[in-house]
Amino acid sequence: MLGTITGSYGLDSPQAGAKCDRINYEEKGGLCAELLRLLYELSFRESGTPITLASGRKSNYYICKDAQLSSKGMGLVGDIVYEKIKELNVHAVGGLETGAVFIAFPTAMVARTKGKELNVFVVRKELKGHGIPKKIEGKVEKGDKVVVVDDVMTSGESVLKAINAAKEFGLDVVKVIVLVDRQEGGKEVIEETGIPIEAIFTMEEILQLHDERQ
Amino acid sequence: MMKDNENLKELIKKGLYQDNLECLIELCKGNLKEEPLTFFVLINIFERLASEYENQAVPSNRYNEVNALAPLLISAIDKPSKKNVSNLIKAYLEVCK
Numbered sequence: 001m002l003g004t005i006t007g008s009y010g011l012d013s014p015q016a017g018a019k020c021d022r023i024n025y026e027e028k029g030g031l032c033a034e035l036l037r038l039l040y041e042l043s044f045r046e047s048g049t050p051i052t053l054a055s056g057r058k059s060n061y062y063i064c065k066d067a068q069l070s071s072k073g074m075g076l077v078g079d080i081v082y083e084k085i086k087e088l089n090v091h092a093v094g095g096l097e098t099g100a101v102f103i104a105f106p107t108a109m110v111a112r113t114k115g116k117e118l119n120v121f122v123v124r125k126e127l128k129g130h131g132i133p134k135k136i137e138g139k140v141e142k143g144d145k146v147v148v149v150d151d152v153m154t155s156g157e158s159v160l161k162a163i164n165a166a167k168e169f170g171l172d173v174v175k176v177i178v179l180v181d182r183q184e185g186g187k188e189v190i191e192e193t194g195i196p197i198e199a200i201f202t203m204e205e206i207l208q209l210h211d212e213r214q
Numbered sequence: 215m216m217k218d219n220e221n222l223k224e225l226i227k228k229g230l231y232q233d234n235l236e237c238l239i240e241l242c243k244g245n246l247k248e249e250p251l252t253f254f255v256l257i258n259i260f261e262r263l264a265s266e267y268e269n270q271a272v273p274s275n276r277y278n279e280v281n282a283l284a285p286l287l288i289s290a291i292d293k294p295s296k297k298n299v300s301n302l303i304k305a306y307l308e309v310c311k
Contacts, residue, residue: 049273049275050274052274052276054233055232060276063270153272154269156230157232157236158232158269
């Protein structure tokens, strides 16, 4: 049973598009509730021994990519993220390989089903040499409005790398969306850039569901 | 005189987690021209270790294993001799078996 979950910085209802601070995913029509359940059931891992986070802190919880790579998960991510960006009139959605790929591809596919063109761009972590691959892959041009996405944000470094690479290329980053914010300072790091950031879920919300399931 | 050596050593002592590894990579890039062999090796080691996190985490026993490289990393920075760099590479390869 999934109860009322308090969002840390407000989520849009996929259906209504309205912002609210307190979220009851069941009442909101299900997409977020379904994705949260799926994330919990497929991607949430509780480790018996501690793990060390990118920030150096310890945790016992890890979010793997199984939900994002499931057919249902991709569909839900695509629907939810598309709803959040459809009014922004952006040319593309993307970010740092590989986390952004799991969010950007389904979003672009959903856009296509709605009759909208939305390209994907991928920022490569490192370019080894001077071959054909570019730092930013995808059909984007200088001045294009884009949304940067990522699946799990920890300290925000990967999102920041994507933002910097996009800006260096000449893209106009209008928003950042992450699937799960681990609440390890990433939000604050991105906010310093002045770009609005939204997390579909926080680790706190996933842990709340975890508590309810125990 | 190598730039930021004290910063490098401080960061290494603080812990070889991803955020620090990313900082270490940037600091090492500043020393590449003066001491290419040592800092090319260090950059490669730090990049590979950082990639293990997939921007999230590694098991803490892996973190501890990697942190055991710290004395050899510091020796290679303090005295970038062929011997110290070779010892570092050998230890790194052992950790990555």
